Amino acid sequence: MSRLGGESVRASMAWTLATLGGLLVAAAVLGPAGADFVWNAARGEVARARAEDRRTAGYYEDLLDAGRDLGAASWTAGASDPVPPDWLKLHETEGVLWDEPFQRFRLKPDADGSYKGAPLGVNDLGLRDRPTTLDPRPGVRRVAVVGSSILMGSGVPVAATFENLVEDAVVAGALGDRGEIEILNFGVAGYRFDQLVDVVLDRVGAFQPDAVVLVINDLALNPNWSRHLVWLLEEDRDLRYDGLRDLVARAGIDAGSDSVAAMTVKLEPFRDDLLAWGLREVADWQAATGTPVMLLAVSQAAVAERVGERLASVRSIVDLAGLPMLSLLGAFDGHPDPESLWLRPWDRHPTVEGHRLLADDWLAQWARHPDLADLVLGADRAQPGSVPEPSGDASDDR
Amino acid sequence: MTAEEIRDAVRVFILEDALVGEDPANLTDDLPLRTSGIIDSMGVIRLTSFLEDRFGIRVDAHETGVENTDTVNAIVAFVASKLG
Amino acid sequence: MTAIAAAALGGEAGRDASRVRRFLGLAVQLVAILAVFRVYELEAPLFQRLALLCVAGFAVHYWLPAAWRYPFFAIFGVVGYAVLLGPVVATLLLSAGLVFFGLVRLPVGWWPRIAAIVLVGLAMSVGRTTGVPGVPAAFWPVLGSIFMFRLIVYLYDVRHAKTPPRLLDFVAYFLLLPNAYFLLFPVVDHATFLVCRDRRPLADTAQTGIRWIARGALQLVLYRLVDAYRPDVAGATTVATVAAWMVMTYLLYLRVSGQFHIAVGMLHLFGFDLPETHRRYLLASSVADFWRRINIYWKDFILKLFYLPVFFRLRRSGELRAAAIATTVAFVATWILHSWQWYWLLGTPLLTWPDTLFWTILGILMVRATVEETRRRGRPPERTRVGHAFAVLRTFGLIVLLWSLWHSSSLPAWFDLVMLRGGS
Numbered sequence: 001m002s003r004l005g006g007e008s009v010r011a012s013m014a015w016t017l018a019t020l021g022g023l024l025v026a027a028a029v030l031g032p033a034g035a036d037f038v039w040n041a042a043r044g045e046v047a048r049a050r051a052e053d054r055r056t057a058g059y060y061e062d063l064l065d066a067g068r069d070l071g072a073a074s075w076t077a078g079a080s081d082p083v084p085p086d087w088l089k090l091h092e093t094e095g096v097l098w099d100e101p102f103q104r105f106r107l108k109p110d111a112d113g114s115y116k117g118a119p120l121g122v123n124d125l126g127l128r129d130r131p132t133t134l135d136p137r138p139g140v141r142r143v144a145v146v147g148s149s150i151l152m153g154s155g156v157p158v159a160a161t162f163e164n165l166v167e168d169a170v171v172a173g174a175l176g177d178r179g180e181i182e183i184l185n186f187g188v189a190g191y192r193f194d195q196l197v198d199v200v201l202d203r204v205g206a207f208q209p210d211a212v213v214l215v216i217n218d219l220a221l222n223p224n225w226s227r228h229l230v231w232l233l234e235e236d237r238d239l240r241y242d243g244l245r246d247l248v249a250r251a252g253i254d255a256g257s258d259s260v261a262a263m264t265v266k267l268e269p270f271r272d273d274l275l276a277w278g279l280r281e282v283a284d285w286q287a288a289t290g291t292p293v294m295l296l297a298v299s300q301a302a303v304a305e306r307v308g309e310r311l312a313s314v315r316s317i318v319d320l321a322g323l324p325m326l327s328l329l330g331a332f333d334g335h336p337d338p339e340s341l342w343l344r345p346w347d348r349h350p351t352v353e354g355h356r357l358l359a360d361d362w363l364a365q366w367a368r369h370p371d372l373a374d375l376v377l378g379a380d381r382a383q384p385g386s387v388p389e390p391s392g393d394a395s396d397d398r
Numbered sequence: 399m400t401a402e403e404i405r406d407a408v409r410v411f412i413l414e415d416a417l418v419g420e421d422p423a424n425l426t427d428d429l430p431l432r433t434s435g436i437i438d439s440m441g442v443i444r445l446t447s448f449l450e451d452r453f454g455i456r457v458d459a460h461e462t463g464v465e466n467t468d469t470v471n472a473i474v475a476f477v478a479s480k481l482g
Numbered sequence: 483m484t485a486i487a488a489a490a491l492g493g494e495a496g497r498d499a500s501r502v503r504r505f506l507g508l509a510v511q512l513v514a515i516l517a518v519f520r521v522y523e524l525e526a527p528l529f530q531r532l533a534l535l536c537v538a539g540f541a542v543h544y545w546l547p548a549a550w551r552y553p554f555f556a557i558f559g560v561v562g563y564a565v566l567l568g569p570v571v572a573t574l575l576l577s578a579g580l581v582f583f584g585l586v587r588l589p590v591g592w593w594p595r596i597a598a599i600v601l602v603g604l605a606m607s608v609g610r611t612t613g614v615p616g617v618p619a620a621f622w623p624v625l626g627s628i629f630m631f632r633l634i635v636y637l638y639d640v641r642h643a644k645t646p647p648r649l650l651d652f653v654a655y656f657l658l659l660p661n662a663y664f665l666l667f668p669v670v671d672h673a674t675f676l677v678c679r680d681r682r683p684l685a686d687t688a689q690t691g692i693r694w695i696a697r698g699a700l701q702l703v704l705y706r707l708v709d710a711y712r713p714d715v716a717g718a719t720t721v722a723t724v725a726a727w728m729v730m731t732y733l734l735y736l737r738v739s740g741q742f743h744i745a746v747g748m749l750h751l752f753g754f755d756l757p758e759t760h761r762r763y764l765l766a767s768s769v770a771d772f773w774r775r776i777n778i779y780w781k782d783f784i785l786k787l788f789y790l791p792v793f794f795r796l797r798r799s800g801e802l803r804a805a806a807i808a809t810t811v812a813f814v815a816t817w818i819l820h821s822w823q824w825y826w827l828l829g830t831p832l833l834t835w836p837d838t839l840f841w842t843i844l845g846i847l848m849v850r851a852t853v854e855e856t857r858r859r860g861r862p863p864e865r866t867r868v869g870h871a872f873a874v875l876r877t878f879g880l881i882v883l884l885w886s887l888w889h890s891s892s893l894p895a896w897f898d899l900v901m902l903r904g905g906s
Contacts, residue, residue, distance in 0.1 A: 009686060012693045013507060019696045020514040023703065027521045041710030042703050043522050087619075259895075261716035262904055339527075430681075433674055433757040438774055439785045440855055443793065459794035460642040463673045463786065 087116065087347065090154070090189040095120045102202075102240045103195055104231060107188055116155035116343060125207075128152050129185040130164065136208050140180040141378050144204040146196050147215030150298050150350060150358075151187030155343040160352045161185060165359035174363055175373055176380030184209065192228040193220035194244060197278040200293070201285055211376040212293045214282060216318075216325070218303070220275060221310035226267040229274070230260055243277035275314055279321035286323070292375045295325035298358065300348040301332040301341035324372055331361035399481060404453070404474045411448050412470070416441055427470040442467065449473070455480040504685040505544055511692045512537045518699050525663075525702070525741075528566060532663045532748075535562050539659075540751040544684060552679065555752045556650055559657035566662045571621050575657070578606070578625055582633060583652045586640060596637065603633075610826060626826025627665040628656055631783060631819070632672070638787060639672045651676065660745040665827055668742050668759050668779040670749075671786065678755045691750020694758070698743030705736035715905040724899060728886040735776075735885075739763075742777070767873040768863075769844070770851035772881055780816075788815045805856045806849050813845030836896060840888040847880075 030038055090096060095111040098104065111122040123131045136142045145151060145163050153161030167183040169175075184207060186199055196214060204212055219225065229248070232239055233255040239245050248255075250273075251266045258266065286293045295318065299307035308329045311318075318325055332338050332354070339345075341354040350358065366373035374380065405427070413422055416436050431437045437445060445467060446457045455477065466476040518524070519533050539558045543551055564572035585598045610622045636655065640647050655675050661667045680687075712730040713723050742759040749756055759779055766772035773781060789812045796804035817838065824832035865873060890896035890905055899905030 009689050012689050013511065016511050016689075016693045016696045017514065019700055020511070020518050023518045023700065024514070024521065027518075038707070041707050043706075259898070259904075261895075265714065265716040265904065428681075430757075433678060433755075435757065435761065435778075439781070439789065442785075442790070444859070446794075457794075459791040460638070462790055463639070464671070464677050465673045468677055 087344070090115065090149070090152075093120070095122060101237060102198055102232070103188075103191070104228070104235075104237075105190075116347065116349070118153075118155050118157050121158040127185055128158060128161075128187060130158065132182065132184065134207060136182070136210075137180075140182050141178070141211075142207065142209045143181065143183045143211045143213060143376055144186055144207060144209035145183055145213040145215065145296075146186040146199045146204065147296075147298070148187060148191045148196070148217055148219055149189035150217060150300065151185060151215050152189050153185070153187070153355065154189050154349045155347065156350070156352050156355055160355055161187075162350075162355040162358035162362065163187075165356060166362050169359065169363055170377060175366055175377065177382040178377045178380060181377055187215070191219070192225060193278050194241075194274060195228050196220075197281055198240070200282050205289070209291060210378070212282075212286075212291055213296050213376060214293060214323075216295055216297045216311065218299055218307045218310070221271070221307065221314065223268070225271050225274065226264055229267065230263045233258075233263055234260055241277075241281070243281065244274075247273055247277065272314055272317055276317045276320070279318065279323060283321045283323055293323055294372055294376050295323050296362070297325060297327040297329055298331075299329055301335070301350060301354055302338040303348065304329040304332060324375065326362070326365045326369065326372060328358055328361045328365065331357045399453070401474055401478055404477050405470060407452055408449075408470055408473050408477070411445070411452075412437075415444055415448075425470070427474075429470070430468055431470075432464045432468045437467070445473075449477060453477050453481065501685070508544075508685065508688050508692060509541070511696075512540070515692065515695055515699065518696075522699075522703055524699060529663050531566060532562075532660065535565060536659065536748045536751060540688065543752055544688070548680070551684075551753060552654065553650060556654040556657070558752075559659045560653065562659040563657060563662050566659075567620065567624065568618070571618055571624065574617065574621050575625060575628065576653075578629070579652065579656050582629070583647075583649060586637070586647060586652075592641060599633075599637070603629075607825075623665050623827050624662065626823075627667055628658075628661055630823060630826050631669045632656060634787060635669065635672045635783060658749060660748045664741050664745045666738065666741065666823075668746060668777070669783040670746075670756065670779060671782055674756065674782075675754065678757075680753045680755075682755050684753050687753055687755045688751050690755070691747040694743045694747035694750065698740040698745075698747060701736045701740030701743065705734060705740060708733045708736060715899065717904060718899060719902050719904050721902065724902060727899075727905075728882045731889050732882045732885040738777075742779075764878065765874055766877050766881070767865075767870055768851060768877055769847040769880065770855060772877055773844075773848055784812045784816055788812045801856055802853055805852045809849045809852045810845060813841055813848060816845075817841040835893050836887050836890050839893070840884055843884060843887075 026042070030042065091098075091105050093115055094113060095108055095115060096105040097108045100106050107122045107126050107128060109122060109124050109126040111120050113120050120128070122128050125132065125134060151161070151163060153163075158164065163183050163185045167181060170178055170181045170183075184204075186204060188195075188199075191199070193216075200212060200214060229239075229244065231237075233248065233253060236255065239248065247270050248267075251263075251270055253263050253266050255263070282293055285291075297307070297311055308327075311327070311329070332341060335341065335357070341351050341357070342348045343351055366377075370380070409422070409425060412431065413420060413425060416431070417425060429436075432442070442462050446462055449455060450457055457480075461476070464472075466472055516533055516537060519530055524530075539562070543554055543558070546554055560572065560576060563575060567575075581602060582599060585595055585602065588595050588598070606625065609617070610626065613619065613622075632655065636647075636652075655670070655672055658667075658670065708730050712734070713727050715727055718724045718727045739760045746756050746759055757778065759777065761775045761778060763772060763776035766775050789808045792811045793804045793808040796807055820837070820841070821832040886899065886905075887896050890899060895905050
């Protein structure tokens with residue numbers, strides 16, 4: 001039989017149409033047939049979810065990572081979406097101090113310079129927020145919000161973070177007459193859930209807040225949730241909390257010999273345990289201090305659905321802790337081009353517009369749940385029968 | 399040496415070296431040989447050795463490109479240009 | 483009207499009708515391809531735009547008079563880059579290209595021209611690392627992808643060309659539209675690019691291209707399934723999971739193969755009857771056979787620029803020695819140029835032990851295979867069908883093992899994997 005001459009046009013066309021037809025038929029069949037994983041995998045959802053998790057992981061880069069595969073694996077990662085070398089992570093900048101035994105790094109007080117295209121603007125108390133004082137001003141109700149990079153406002157000016165937009169709106173009367181409100185931004189890019197819990201338990205108290213809002217984001221839920229814990233083990237640091245020590249012991253980790261990857265794998269089944277521990281600790285702190293705590297779920301644009309699914313899977317844990325929660329996962333719904341709300345194609349943190357949408361949604365959620373607004377902001381003085389919450393000095397200096 | 403003699407010699411070589419068992423009628427003068435993979439990297443070297451031995455020409459590395467060796471026509475034209 | 487004129491007109495109408503039928507047949511397939519791309523959300527949104535642009539360009543190009551098609555292709559590439567990457571990046575790319583072309587056409591000797599091009603290239607390499615104010619970050623990897631290898635091939639051909647290079651050929655060869663998206667791009671040979679243009683009827687070439695695009699789309703979907711089901715390397719602690727991880731890691735190459743099929747298939751739509759980029763590499767029966775089947779354009783690039791020049795220089799002193807040294811040079815060049823490619827695409831050079839060891843081992847095996855082939859004078863080894871099947875399995879296993887080394891983050895990590903302790 002001749003090897004030459006190639007394939008006939010008719011045969012080529014038939015093969016092509018058979019291939020394309022088969023792919024289209026498979027698309028029509030797989031979904032309804034319930035082969036969800038296969039269909040999601042073929043459609044790229046699994047890859048996109050993993051890439052999002054990898055992006056999140058790499059975004060808060062682990063200094064101890066043995067290193068991404070720079071060899072053959074990069075064929076699969078593709079070079080179409082490179083992160084420019086000057087697009088630094090927070091801990092790669094001059095804006096942090098590495099003097100925290102548990103947190104490892106913190107925002108450097110008075111740090112300036114640029115971070116992801118916006119002024120870093122850390123105040124003298126080490127918060128990426130407007131200047132303030134350690135002691136609350138008389139007559140001002142103080143709310144501490146604890147979270148990671150979205151709260152911190154990576155890539156947007158301090159005044160444009162959703163937390164400050166909400167503060168301005170509440171002070172202007174968007175939710176009735178709440179008096180003077182000050183919302184403190186304790187957000188630090190890269191902090192995992194165990195770190196956020198530590199901020200609540202160990203740091204916010206010095207600022208004497210009247211209420212605390214704890215942000216739940218994808219860093220608490222995605223496969224990279226344990227990164228900070230693994231760092232602590234790798235660096236032989238004190239885990240500080242018995243709950244964490246117990247969790248590590250149950251995971252069977254031998255920090256002396258297990259690699260970073262092995263520790264991560266061993267911790268995989270314990271994500272919910274860490275979440276439960278953290279929420280219990282925060283609930284206990286609430287009871288001990290009398291400071292009300294509310295949870296706030298946030299995510300980046302275009303990935304809210306995935307975060308929502310993960311959050312739904314741990315909803316029972318959240319409910320068991322007895323802490324109320326508002327969700328801003330729908331903040332970007334209906335936006336015609338969610339990807340335009342990303343800082344850059346390789347960085348999905350919200351833009352200024354994204355923060356505005358988050359702020360609008362938070363205010364709207366509070367308007368729909370006035371009890372939670374009262375819990376955090378104090379009663380609406382314009383409502384009949386409301387009793388203003390005492391905040392600091394009882395004098396009214398409005 | 400005429401172009402036809404060159405062509406016949408080249409066709410015989412290709413049929414004996416790269417297209418063993420193939421019907422000679424299928425080896426047309428414009429059939430792609432290099433770009434279709436019929437003549438691979440080792441085949442290029444054997445082709446070059448054949449052209450040098452058979453026609454007494456010298457072939458340099460840069461002359462083994464597809465422009466000179468992709469088809470029987472191209473090979474014949476190349477040899478003819480070398481022979482002057 | 484005479485009978486002859488009537489017959490001629492009838493023949494003309496018949497050819498037109500045939501041309502319309504062929505076009506419609508191609509168009510139907512292209513619509514199906516776009517539907518598959520859309521339904522499966524293949525690649526990124528930019529890829530979807532590229533596909534639409536190529537189909538639209540094909541529809542115009544097909545009906546142009548033959549003399550207009552090549553200039554249209556070149557201009558279409560320039561416009562396409564502006565549409566896909568923005569006018570700033572496109573202008574910068576075209577300007578960089580014109581600078582290179584201007585240097586090539588300088589009325590001075592060859593080596594001064596090369597020196598000037600090297601200097602400009604070095605300056606651009608520095609720019610890749612430091613950035614340049616006002617130059618978008620997206621510019622640098624695309625610049626590298628376009629010029630880092632094709633410029634070397636181009637200069638090699640121009641040096642030995644009998645006529646001065648043309649600007650039209652330069653623009654058409656470098657601003658290949660699929661390269662705007664596929665930064666990891668097959669090293670299209672310059673001479674092959676020119677030789678393959680319009681060598682078959684456009685409809686036939688386009689049909690081949692469409693088939694390759696469909697094949698590429700299938701490979702990209704299969705890649706996703708492999709990626710989704712691939713076990714986590716850290717948990718690969720049994721023989722079965724390690725083997726599964728290794729095999730599926732190798733199969734991730736389907737993404738590269740798929741992209742290359744689509745990229746070159748797109749060029750076929752415009753009459754470039756280019757060779758295939760891969761040829762059933764999973765069925766290679768030896769390391770040498772594997773090298774010739776996987777990323778054929780890379781193999782041909784290395785062959786043309788490194789292997790043949792070295793071999794021809796040394797062959798008088800013995801073909802076996804020449805083959806061994808030429809193969810060694812070819813693999814050292816491959817190792818260095820892979821790092822060069824990584825620098826341009828990702829901003830950092832590639833220097834890891836797994837990568838170095840991978841190319842070293844493959845190079846040593848290829849030297850051995852080349853020497854054996856040279857001794858055999860190209861005759862294939864004599865094998866029964868069972869023997870051939872065994873050779874394919876053995877080669878597959880060897881490549882899978884080497885590939886797992888290449889994919890490991892470090893040598894200790896690879897040893898952990900092989901010793902069933904989980905890799906990384």
